[in-house]
Amino acid sequence: MPIEIKELHIKINVNEGSKPATSPSTPKSTDEDAVAECVEQVLKIIERKKER
Known part of the structure; x- marks a missing residue:
């Protein structure tokens, strides 16, 4: 039972x-990559939710 x-x-x-x-020595590309990964995961979750 879910x-x-x-x-x-x-x-x-x-x-x-x-x-x-x-x-402050962290490159901005690392931060941007992390944000992009988070956005991608959220979009995947939304797509899975639509399938239900």
Whole structure:
């Protein structure tokens, strides 16, 4: 029997005074690749949801 999740609660704590998680020496192409991968995964999830 499949389980259906109807609500998802996400809680995030933000500290404004802390340093950023990524280092400034990280190339922007790596960040762009990560964003592109996330977008691709979200689109795949949406397509799978439409098939149901």
